Amino acid sequence: MILYRNNTADFIDEVERNIIGEQIASAYLKGMGRRASDGERRAWNNSMRFMETIVRKSNIPDDCGILIEYNIPSTSKRVDFVITGQDQDNSSNFLIIELKQWESAEATDKEDIVKTFLNNGVRETIHPAYQAYSYKKYLSDMNSAVYEGDVRAISCAYLHNYQKKNPEPLLQEQYKEIVKDTPVFFSSDAEKLEDFVARYVGKGNGLGILYEIENGKIAPSKKFVDYVADVFEGNPVYTLLDEQKVAYSSIVDIALKTKTKTAIIVNGGPGTGKSVVAMNAFVTLLEKRLNVRFVAPNASFRECMVDTLGKQSSANKKRLKALFSGSGSYVNSYTDEFDTLICDEAHRLKKKGAFMYSGESQVEDIVKAARVSVFFVDDNQMIRPDDEGSVARIKEVCEKHNADVVEVKLVAQFRCSGAEGYLNWVDHTLQIQDTGNYDGWDEGTYDFKVFDDPNEMFIEVCKRNDAGFKARMLAGFAWTWSDAKSGNDNAQKEDVTIPECNFSMPWNSRKDQYTWATDEDKRNQIGCIHTSQGLEFDYVGVIIGNDLRFDENSHTIYASFDDYYDTAGKKGLKNQQARLTAYVKRIYKVLMSRGMKGCYVYCRDEKLREYLKERMNKD
Numbered sequence: 001m002i003l004y005r006n007n008t009a010d011f012i013d014e015v016e017r018n019i020i021g022e023q024i025a026s027a028y029l030k031g032m033g034r035r036a037s038d039g040e041r042r043a044w045n046n047s048m049r050f051m052e053t054i055v056r057k058s059n060i061p062d063d064c065g066i067l068i069e070y071n072i073p074s075t076s077k078r079v080d081f082v083i084t085g086q087d088q089d090n091s092s093n094f095l096i097i098e099l100k101q102w103e104s105a106e107a108t109d110k111e112d113i114v115k116t117f118l119n120n121g122v123r124e125t126i127h128p129a130y131q132a133y134s135y136k137k138y139l140s141d142m143n144s145a146v147y148e149g150d151v152r153a154i155s156c157a158y159l160h161n162y163q164k165k166n167p168e169p170l171l172q173e174q175y176k177e178i179v180k181d182t183p184v185f186f187s188s189d190a191e192k193l194e195d196f197v198a199r200y201v202g203k204g205n206g207l208g209i210l211y212e213i214e215n216g217k218i219a220p221s222k223k224f225v226d227y228v229a230d231v232f233e234g235n236p237v238y239t240l241l242d243e244q245k246v247a248y249s250s251i252v253d254i255a256l257k258t259k260t261k262t263a264i265i266v267n268g269g270p271g272t273g274k275s276v277v278a279m280n281a282f283v284t285l286l287e288k289r290l291n292v293r294f295v296a297p298n299a300s301f302r303e304c305m306v307d308t309l310g311k312q313s314s315a316n317k318k319r320l321k322a323l324f325s326g327s328g329s330y331v332n333s334y335t336d337e338f339d340t341l342i343c344d345e346a347h348r349l350k351k352k353g354a355f356m357y358s359g360e361s362q363v364e365d366i367v368k369a370a371r372v373s374v375f376f377v378d379d380n381q382m383i384r385p386d387d388e389g390s391v392a393r394i395k396e397v398c399e400k401h402n403a404d405v406v407e408v409k410l411v412a413q414f415r416c417s418g419a420e421g422y423l424n425w426v427d428h429t430l431q432i433q434d435t436g437n438y439d440g441w442d443e444g445t446y447d448f449k450v451f452d453d454p455n456e457m458f459i460e461v462c463k464r465n466d467a468g469f470k471a472r473m474l475a476g477f478a479w480t481w482s483d484a485k486s487g488n489d490n491a492q493k494e495d496v497t498i499p500e501c502n503f504s505m506p507w508n509s510r511k512d513q514y515t516w517a518t519d520e521d522k523r524n525q526i527g528c529i530h531t532s533q534g535l536e537f538d539y540v541g542v543i544i545g546n547d548l549r550f551d552e553n554s555h556t557i558y559a560s561f562d563d564y565y566d567t568a569g570k571k572g573l574k575n576q577q578a579r580l581t582a583y584v585k586r587i588y589k590v591l592m593s594r595g596m597k598g599c600y601v602y603c604r605d606e607k608l609r610e611y612l613k614e615r616m617n618k619d
Contacts (some may be wrong), residue, residue, distance in 0.1 A: 003024055003068060003071070003078075004020075004023060004024050004027055004066070004068035005065070005066070005068075005210060006065075007065065007206075007207060008064040008206075011055065011066040012055060015048050015049060016052070020044065020048045021041055024044050024069060025040075025041055028069070043099075044068075046101065047099045047160065050160040051097070051158075054190065054193055054197060055197070057190075057194050058193075058194040058195070059202075060085060060204065061085070061203070061204030062204070063206060064085040064201050064204050065094075065207050065209060066081075066082070066084075067081070067083075067210060072139065079135050080097060080098055080099040082097070083097070084206035084207075084209040084213065085200070085205060085206035086203040086204065088202065090203065091152060092152065093152050093154055093200045093201055093209070094213055095154045095155075095201055096132050096135050096136055096153065097132070097155075097158055098129075098132035098158070099158055099160070100128050100157065100160075101161055102116050102128075102161065103163070106122070107174070107175070108124065109174065109511075111174070112127045112175070112178055113126060114126070114127050114175075128157035128159065128170070128184060129155075129170075129175065129178045129184050130318075131157070132156060132157050132182050133155050133178055133181055133318070134318065134322070136155040137318065137319050137322070140153050141220060141221055141224040141319060142218055142219065142220055142221070142224075144221075145212040145215070145216030145217075146213070147221035148221075149212060149216075151213065154200050155181075155182040156182055156184070156196060157182065157184045158193055159184065159185070160187055161187060162186045163186070163187055163188070164186040164187070164188055164189075168186075171184070183196070219290065220291075225287050244277050244410065246408070247277045247408045248277050248280050251264055251342075251374055251408075254372060255290065255292075255340045255374075256288060256290075258371075261401060261402065262373075262403060262405075263367055263374075263375065263394060263398045263404070264373070264375070264407075264408065265375050265394055265406070265407045265408070266278075266375065266376045266377065266408045266410060267377050267378070267391060267408070267410065268377075268409065269380065269410075270378070270423060270590065271420075272411065273410060274344060274376040274378075275344055275534065278374070279294075279305070282342050285340055290339040291339045292338065292341070293340075293341055294323060294325070294342050294344070295326070295327055295330075295343040295366065296344050296534070297326065297327040297346075297349055297389075298345050298348060300516070300531045300533075301344065301535055302324050302325075303515060304535060305324060306320050327343065327350065327365075328350070328356065328359070331357075331359035331362075333365065333368065333369035334369070335368055335369070336369070337369050338370040339372065340371070341369060341373050343375050343376065345381070346377045346394070347378055347382045347389045347390065348533070349362040349363050349388055349389035350362050350387065350388060351388040362388070363394055364397045364400075367398060367403055373403075375389065375394050377391055379391060380586055380589070381533070382586065383529060383583050383587050384568055384583065385571055385572055386568065391407075426592050430557060430585045431556065432582075432585050432589060446599075447599070448599050448600070448616075449600050449601070450601050450602070450603070452609070453503075454501055455502070455503050457543075457600045457602050458473060458503075458505070460541065460600055461541040464538065464598075469539055470539075471537055471539040471540065471595075472537050472541075473505065473525075473541045473543070474526065474527050474540050474541065474543070474591045475543040475544075475545060476529070476543070476545045476564075477564060477565050477566040477569065478544075478546055478547040478548075478563050479496045479507075479545065480565050481507050482495055483510075484510050488510065489510050490509045490510070490511045491507065491508065491509040491510075491522070491525045492506070496526050498604060505525065505526050506525050508526065508528070508531050517531065517535050526543070529590060529591065536594055536595075537596070539595045540591065540592075540595040541599075542591045542599060542601050543604070544588055544601060544604065544605070545563060545604050546605055547559055547560050548603075548608060549605040549607065550607040551607075557581070557608065557611075559577070559580045559585070561580060570583075
């Protein structure tokens with residue numbers, strides 16, 4: 001969707017007559033279904049005056065095309081300003097210009113991340129050059145008018161209120177690569193930007209290009225698909241086994257053949273291979289040139305997938321991010337905008353009121369946005385009151401939208417060395433549900449041990465890392481997590497403390513926290529449920545804090561509200577002991593199922609520790 005389209009002459013005229021802001025605002029109301037904010041209106045009026053000067057003084061022909069607030073198809077992102085036209089070699093170009101009202105910025109040591117004043121405070125955000133670059137790469141990979149035609153994308157950023165510093169934070173060495181590709185123009189660079197515009201669209205003839213871009217089919221280019229498929233080729237990590245193959249085949253068959261709105265619910269517990277099935281189906285549907293996205297509510301899992309597929313190339317990772325999204329990205333999507341949306345860890349989808357989510361229901365957003373939606377679900381991994389992605393809720397939404405429902409069940413265990421008995425034992429021992437493995441599992445199939453000292457457990461985890469395995473320490477949210485403002489942006493503070501054992505370690509770094517699972521430099525940090533759910537390691541050491549305790553008199557496990565520090569996780573549960581206990585038990589089951597080869601446990605509550613040891617005694 002494009003909020004404003006015109007030729008150069010009419011754009012200049014409407015700015016001079018001071019009606020451009022109202023034109024865009026009117027189109028916004030019609031297209032988006034809601035009024036633009038006062039801030040957006042001010043930004044349009046301010047920025048368009050600067051852009052009118054650039055366009056007019058660049059002396060480009062009247063028949064160049066102007067696009068304002070171009071909503072990139074199949075995303076929630078909007079490009080501020082686009083000029084289309086031909087250069088002196090008769091090559092067709094569209095020039096993306098990212099506009100910023102910024103007056104200053106600070107550099108960070110994170111890739112393509114800077115700090116500036118946003119929303120009443122100094123906050124981290126992406127570099128303006130990277131933002132424009134990402135739009136260019138998305139359209140180059142996904143818009144058929146670009147990759148099948150002769151249209152070339154160029155990108156830049158214009159910070160018209162920004163006085164360039166010496167040295168300039170936005171041009172520091174860590175941003176050199178992105179700025180070389182996508183230059184940044186400051187308030188004093190108006191003439192340079194005018195020359196830049198004239199170089200790429202100075203011969204005009206842009207209205208036909210505008211039409212091509214707006215009407216190009218959104219589907220991945222063959223070159224992009226071939227790259228993603230190559231990562232999977234022959235990789236045993238992604239090999240499908242037994243019922244995984246059945247689930248995969250069902251998803252692909254329905255996505256390719258059905259003409260009606262359909263939801264596929266793939267139900268399975270930890271280690272049943274949900275993510276393997278999801279990734280295989282995702283790549284196959286890409287190869288079939290469908291408009292498909294991989295939805296992952298958990299940012300850690302999402303980043304790990306991009307990191308794996310990116311083959312350690314920064315440029316590849318940037319391209320891949322267009323295909324992976326969080327679950328809040330579809331609140332403004334059109335009906336059936338996508339051929340298929342594949343949602344892993346769907347039990348973590350959020351309802352109204354969740355942090356940073358402006359919609360009513362993420363389940364409903366996804367069902368509405370896709371002709372075929374695929375939900376990988378485990379109701380027993382819903383760990384917060386605002387989690388809504390249960391099987392029952394998905395069915396309820398499907399009925400509302402007249403969507404067919406297909407259910408697939410995954411049962412066989414492929415994690416934990418095939419020790420399905422171990423996970424059944426965890427269920428029984430944590431009193432989640434009764435199972436036949438109340439007294440253990442097949443000997444030798446899984447390495448499990450209860451430690452009396454967390455220091456000894458950490459030493460064992462370190463030994464596993466030194467032996468070439470991937471091992472991490474995990475803990476429940478039974479300690480506070482100091483924020484960056486208090487000097488804890490990079491795991492400087494050892495928040496996880498057990499004084500009686502002289503033990504202390506930091507939570508995982510807030511800086512690049514989503515790479516904690518793959519970064520070897522972060523293996524001496526402790527991950528929580530939110531940075532580990534959906535991931536897997538060879539070995540894990542799990543600290544069960546005082547948020548989970550054992551009552552000897554009733555012989556029951558219960559959660560302690562005051563010792564559970566996840567504010568959103570216990571919201572509204574002060575007087576709902578049963579619900580609170582259920583959530584905390586699920587958290588520890590998830591943590592105890594992250595290790596494929598082994599899990600080591602330390603319980604701070606001595607009674608719970610002795611209870612676990614007792615449950616390990618088969619005699």
